[in-house]
Amino acid sequence: MKVIAITGGGAGIGRGIAWHFARAGWAVSITDADRQAGKECLEVMRAAGTKAIFVPGDVSKPGDMERWLKATKAELGCPDVLVNNAGIEIRKDVFKLSIAEFDKVIAVNLRGTFICSQAVAKMMARRGPKNATERGTIINLASTRAFMSEAGTEGYTASKGGIVALTHGMAISLAPHRIRVNAIAPGWIETADWQKASKAKNLHHSKADREQHLVGRVGVPEDVAKACQFIAEDAGFMTGQTLTLDGGMTVKMIYA
Ligand SMILES: NC(=O)c1ccc[n+]([C@@H]2O[C@H](COP(=O)([O-])OP(=O)(O)OC[C@H]3O[C@@H](n4cnc5c(N)ncnc54)[C@H](O)[C@@H]3O)[C@@H](O)[C@H]2O)c1
Numbered sequence: 369m370k371v372i373a374i375t376g377g378g379a380g381i382g383r384g385i386a387w388h389f390a391r392a393g394w395a396v397s398i399t400d401a402d403r404q405a406g407k408e409c410l411e412v413m414r415a416a417g418t419k420a421i422f423v424p425g426d427v428s429k430p431g432d433m434e435r436w437l438k439a440t441k442a443e444l445g446c447p448d449v450l451v452n453n454a455g456i457e458i459r460k461d462v463f464k465l466s467i468a469e470f471d472k473v474i475a476v477n478l479r480g481t482f483i484c485s486q487a488v489a490k491m492m493a494r495r496g497p498k499n500a501t502e503r504g505t506i507i508n509l510a511s512t513r514a515f516m517s518e519a520g521t522e523g524y525t526a527s528k529g530g531i532v533a534l535t536h537g538m539a540i541s542l543a544p545h546r547i548r549v550n551a552i553a554p555g556w557i558e559t560a561d562w563q564k565a566s567k568a569k570n571l572h573h574s575k576a577d578r579e580q581h582l583v584g585r586v587g588v589p590e591d592v593a594k595a596c597q598f599i600a601e602d603a604g605f606m607t608g609q610t611l612t613l614d615g616g617m618t619v620k621m622i623y624a
């Protein structure tokens with residue numbers, strides 16, 4: 369049975385990815401800083417018969433992530449796929465954003481991605497025969513905000529741009545170990561109905577919101593999960609890349 373490990377798997381896109389792979393017959397390991405979200409996601413997967421574990425933890429803390437990945441290996445086996453999904457955003461006027469807030473966003477989004485990737489790569493590199501064609505895959509959640517911005521999003525955009533660069537950097541370093549590293553850059557993904565029970569909301573899209581996408585709708589976590597499955601299972605010739613997944617929003621030229 370294949371094993372997927374997902375950070376921030378308790379809610380939002382991470383929960384959507386966990387559920388998608390659970391239904392596809394994978395064993396699923398999630399970590400999340402929010403215990404309630406993680407427990408709820410675990411209960412749903414186990415109720416459906418999935419082999420799954422949840423270990424609470426903060427991706428910016430190396431000790432937490434080592435504990436999570438060790439438990440994953442012990443209970444489910446070495447992950448075949450790691451999805452670095454956990455992320456936060458602090459939106460604030462550029463003159464008001466404190467350095468501590470900037471650091472916090474970088475620590476979770478960028479540092480956390482490196483911490484988990486390095487830890488899982490150490491495990492992946494040690495398995496399989498010497499001539500294995502593939503020992504594992506790492507998928508990082510970037511964002512279209514790595515390439516374009518709104519005002520007041522400096523920490524977030526910098527972290528996502530860093531993730532795109534980290535993706536090709538680690539793809540090169542890990543290639544000799546037969547580990548592929550790719551990123552997905554989603555646009556607008558609606559997660560309101562994938563939050564923990566106490567935070568779940570109704571979707572609230574206007575017609576204009578939908579129509580600003582070339583495909584005529586906002587994205588859903590399942591879109592990201594399907595892209596993860598493609599990268600994990602069908603994209604053996606793809607590494608170091610960032611796949612834009614935004615319903616065409618960022619190819620539209622705007623004259624104002
Ligand atoms: N939703 C979107 O439109 C969108 C678009 C582009 C990129 N993304 C990226 O996709 C990822 C998921 O986004 P989302 O919208 O599902 O977010 P979300 O806030 O709905 O869920 C994020 C999950 O990560 C967890 N988390 C936060 N900080 C953590 C930490 N330090 N350690 C462990 N877990 C932590 C949260 O508890 C939560 O369960 C993020 O990296 C985000 O930047 C989202």
